[in-house]
Each structure stands twice: as structure tokens, then as C-alpha cells.
Amino acid sequence: MNERTLVKNLAALPDGPVTIAGWVETVRDQKKVQFVILRDESGAVQVVNPATRELDEGADDAASARLATTEAISALAHGSFIRVTGELKHDERVKLGGLEVKLASLEVVSEANPETPIASDSSLDKRMDWRFLDLRNPKQALIFRIQTTFLHALRGVWVEKGLIEIQTPKLMASASESRAELFEVDYFEGKAYLAQSPQFFKQMAQAAGFGGIFEVGPAFRADPSFTSRHATEFTSVDTEVSWIDSHEDVMALHEELMVAGFQAVVDAHGAAIQEHFGIELTVPSRPFPRIPLAEAKQIVADRGYVVPRADADMDPEGERQISTYVKEELGHDFVFLTDYASSIRPFYHMRHEGDPSLTNSYDLIYNGVEISTGAQREHRVDVLVEQAKEKGLDPEELGFYLDFFRYGVPPHGGFGMGLARVLMLMLGESSIRETTYLFRGPTRLLP
Numbered sequence: 001m002n003e004r005t006l007v008k009n010l011a012a013l014p015d016g017p018v019t020i021a022g023w024v025e026t027v028r029d030q031k032k033v034q035f036v037i038l039r040d041e042s043g044a045v046q047v048v049n050p051a052t053r054e055l056d057e058g059a060d061d062a063a064s065a066r067l068a069t070t071e072a073i074s075a076l077a078h079g080s081f082i083r084v085t086g087e088l089k090h091d092e093r094v095k096l097g098g099l100e101v102k103l104a105s106l107e108v109v110s111e112a113n114p115e116t117p118i119a120s121d122s123s124l125d126k127r128m129d130w131r132f133l134d135l136r137n138p139k140q141a142l143i144f145r146i147q148t149t150f151l152h153a154l155r156g157v158w159v160e161k162g163l164i165e166i167q168t169p170k171l172m173a174s175a176s177e178s179r180a181e182l183f184e185v186d187y188f189e190g191k192a193y194l195a196q197s198p199q200f201f202k203q204m205a206q207a208a209g210f211g212g213i214f215e216v217g218p219a220f221r222a223d224p225s226f227t228s229r230h231a232t233e234f235t236s237v238d239t240e241v242s243w244i245d246s247h248e249d250v251m252a253l254h255e256e257l258m259v260a261g262f263q264a265v266v267d268a269h270g271a272a273i274q275e276h277f278g279i280e281l282t283v284p285s286r287p288f289p290r291i292p293l294a295e296a297k298q299i300v301a302d303r304g305y306v307v308p309r310a311d312a313d314m315d316p317e318g319e320r321q322i323s324t325y326v327k328e329e330l331g332h333d334f335v336f337l338t339d340y341a342s343s344i345r346p347f348y349h350m351r352h353e354g355d356p357s358l359t360n361s362y363d364l365i366y367n368g369v370e371i372s373t374g375a376q377r378e379h380r381v382d383v384l385v386e387q388a389k390e391k392g393l394d395p396e397e398l399g400f401y402l403d404f405f406r407y408g409v410p411p412h413g414g415f416g417m418g419l420a421r422v423l424m425l426m427l428g429e430s431s432i433r434e435t436t437y438l439f440r441g442p443t444r445l446l447p
């Protein structure tokens with residue numbers, strides 16, 4: 001079998017024989033010539049076949065084969081997978097890439113049903129029902145190439161700094177966050193819970209002396225939200241590092257990771273993002289703005305919007321308002337909101353020295369939406385026990401976690417970040433359903 005050439009590599013080849021394979025995007029079946037737009041995972045190319053519509057008396061086998069090819073092309077349905085061998089020809093007159101393949105042989109590898117269940121104007125839910133077909137759209141496929149580039153760049157930073165990649169368990173004996181958002185599952189004779197985050201196990205790695213770790217993996221939240229930015233299963237990007245002085249060190253690492261990721265995406269996909277999403281993606285400058293939460297709420301109030309509860313987190317409208325302010329006044333798409341009240345933060349967040357009502361923590365807001373929470377963690381076991389009690393947690397149920405701190409652990413901190421949210425905001429999409437390979441929500445478990 002001739003070696004398959006990806007469409008993206010055709011332009012660099014001289015005129016001559018090639019073999020390509022992919023799916024049928026369109027067929028133009030004219031009287032004397034047929035055109036097939038073949039698309040593979042890298043791009044699309046025009047295939048040309050001079051049509052043979054009938055045989056002369058005494059026609060040879062070659063003529064019969066040409067007629068069979070013409071008939072096969074006429075019968076091709078959108079989405080059928082084919083393999084084509086032919087002559088590559090560079091021709092500036094060809095609108096699609098300035099080249100075409102003159103067909104010599106065609107193999108129909110897999111026929112598609114002629115009735116396609118979705119169209120370009122189908123609803124989002126309908127497209128999610130047929131996600132494998134939806135992802136053949138170059139715009140949709142580009143999202144996951146961008147994701148690959150973004151994560152590869154983050155891994156480059158982590159590895160260069162000597163951090164260790166870990167894979168934490170997703171079945172847990174107790175809650176790592178709010179018990180109200182736990183998925184409970186039968187586990188032999190007892191019960192287990194799907195992990196809401198790798199938080200406890202990230203911190204265990206600090207007690208183990210790893211120094212710094214990262215993980216990209218699934219997390220689960222039993223949250224019956226139907227918003228554009230929530231999912232019951234999502235990919236969480238997490239890191240935790242030892243020997244920090246404050247949450248400022250975590251924010252500095254977070255910035256470095258985001259800048260590296262955006263730089264890689266702009267370099268590799270900037271032109272394609274402009275073409276498919278109409279966005280000129282730029283690399284954020286460092287440092288990102290930092291605003292204490294109380295000050296941010298006052299800024300928002302001065303703009304005419306009061307966050308409903310004074311003792312609560314910034315709500316979605318508040319996030320949009322503070323992002324608009326930062327964009328207008330500071331020219332930045334990112335902002336760290338810092339110094340959150342201890343009453344609205346988990347028990348393991350370290351509190352301000354001299355002011356236990358505030359924590360060494362932050363949320364990172366990007367284009368009006370929170371994408372991450374980070375903090376310095378409390379590493380003193382006696383303080384952790386008291387803070388857990390304040391939150392109504394039973395230290396006995398946290399025994400395995402508290403044990404991490406009874407045998408020495410360095411000062412440490414880290415963050416967790418929702419990958420699909422970052423991509424949604426980066427590309428100006430309206431929902432994380434678009435930027436999640438297979439979305440899971442309160443009413444969706446298929447496909």
C-alpha cells in the first residue's frame with residue numbers, strides 16, 4: 001500500500017504520485033468532470049476525476065474501471081471515508097490551497113448514510129447528540145488542537161521546573177470540598193465518592209517531599225447547574241508547590257504558565273483562530289493585575305452594581321463588571337482577585353497573619369469569568385483541626401488527611417483551573433459544551 005500523505009503536507013511536495021485518505025466533504029458531479037473535496041485531520045484538498053459516463057463498444061478494462069470510478073463518485077455520500085491515489089498538481093487557479101489531485105484510483109473504505117443527522121445550523125444540543133460528526137467541522141477540531149498545544153506548553157514549564165506529574169485517585173472515602181456537591185457511589189459493602197478535586201492528594205505530595213507536582217485529570221461536582229460554564233465532570237488543571245512565602249508565589253507561577261500556554265497557542269494557531277473564530281488572540285503581559293476582593297466589590301459598586309451579599313464571593317455579574325473595569329483601565333484580560341474572606345474559603349486555606357478573617361487566596365478572572373482558585377495552604381496541623389471544626393467538619397473523618405501534617409510538611413500552595421473554561425473564554429465561545437470533548441451535565445450522559 002502506498003504511504004498516506006496528510007493534506008497539510010501536500011503543498012511541500014513536487015508534482016507527482018500521492019496517496020491521500022479522509023472523508024468526503026462535498027461532491028460536485030458535472031457532466032464531463034467530477035470534483036471531490038476530501039478532508040482529513042489536517043486539511044482539505046480538491047480531487048479531480050474526468051468523468052466517463054458510458055462505454056464504447058469493445059471498451060477495454062481500463063475504460064470499464066474509469067466508468068466504475070465515475071459511478072462510485074456519483075454515489076458518494078457526505079462523510080464517507082475514502083482512499084485516493086493520483087497525481088498531485090500545483091495550480092494557482094485552484095481556490096482550495098492552490099493544488100489538486102488528479103484521480104487515478106479510488107477506494108471507498110467506509111460508506112456513510114446519505115441522510116446526515118446534523119447541519120451547520122443545528123442546535124447545540126442536537127450537535128452534542130452527534131458529537132462525532134460535529135467534531136469533523138474544522139472549527140470544532142481546531143479547539144482540541146489548541147487544547148493540545150496549550151497543555152503541552154504548560155507541561156513544558158512544569159517539567160523544566162522539575163515538578164512531578166501525578167495521577168490521583170478519583171474514588172474517595174470522604175469529601176475534599178463541600179459534601180453537598182458529592183457524587184456517592186456504591187463501593188462493595190460501603191460507599192465511595194467521586195473526587196471533586198485532587199486537593200488532599202496534591203498536598204500529600206508536599207508531605208512526601210516531592211517539592212512540586214501537577215496533574216491534568218477529571219473532577220466531579222454534583223452541581224445541578226445548567227449554566228454555560230458548569231459541568232458535572234470536567235478536566236481540572238492542578239499544581240501544588242512547596243516552600244512558598246505566600247500566595248504571591250502561586251500567582252507568579254500561575255502567570256508564567258498562562259503566558260507560556262497563550263504564547264504557544266498564538267504561535268501555532270493564531271492565524272487559524274482568526275479565520276475560524278474571528279479573534280486576534282494575544283499573549284497576556286506580566287504581571288497580571290491584582291485587586292483585593294473588598295476593593296473589587298467597591299469598584300463594582302462605584303460602577304453601579306452591588307454584589308447582593310456583602311459576605312459572599314463575587315457573583316457572575318460582579319466578575320463581568322470587574323473584568324470590564326480592568327480591561328478599560330489597565331488594558332488586561334486577566335485579573336487576580338485576592339484576600340478572600342475565610343468565611344467563604346475552604347478550611348485548608350491559610351489565613352492572614354494578624355487577621356484571621358482573610359485568607360492567602362485568590363481567584364483568577366479571565367474575560368469576565370472565574371477560571372481558577374488558588375491559595376497558600378495551612379500546614380500547621382493544630383490550626384487545620386480548628387479551622388475544620390469551624391466549617392462544621394469532623395476531624396475524625398479527615399484523619400487520613402490530617403495525618404499528612406503530623407509528620408512534617410513544608411509551607412506550600414497551589415491552584416486548580418478548569419480547562420474547558422479557559423478554552424471557552426480564549427475562543428469567545430458561548431458554552432463549555434463547545435470546548436469539552438464529551439460534555440457531562442445534569443441531563444447528559446450520552447454519547
